[in-house]
Amino acid sequence: MKKQKLLAMFFIVNMLSVPVAFAAEHHSGHKMAGGGSGESASTCLKPHVSKFTPAHLAKVAPGSEFSFVAFNISNPEHITATVKKVPVELVAEFKDPFYVVKGKLPAFLKNTAARINVKVSGKTSHCELENGWLVNITE
Known part of the structure; x- marks a missing residue:
């Protein structure tokens, strides 16, 4: 029992x-x-940006080119950049497995420090990225 x-x-x-x-x-x-x-369908790889050029705190001329590489990006149109909150046009070139992204500093910015701010939009907030670096614009 x-x-x-x-x-x-x-x-x-x-x-x-x-x-x-x-x-x-x-x-x-x-x-x-x-x-x-x-x-699930919303799973993503977090984007990553690196190899910022010119280097952080470098002295550069107005209108200078900047670049960086972006990993885990499915569509380069989701990448945006601003310099001192001014939108900058970007050109992305695919170099498997990453994109080389280039832009130019606004020519009217002179004798100032400026943050190049990069944002990558995604399907969810877990898939988004915001990063950047500072440069010293001369003249």
């Missing part, structure tokens, strides 16, 4: 813990056993 009660309690406890374990695994973002991929 005791053995049957213990067996019944063991069965009930195990049945109650399975949904909890499944929920914890499902919400953790890890792949689930039994087939689910654990990924």
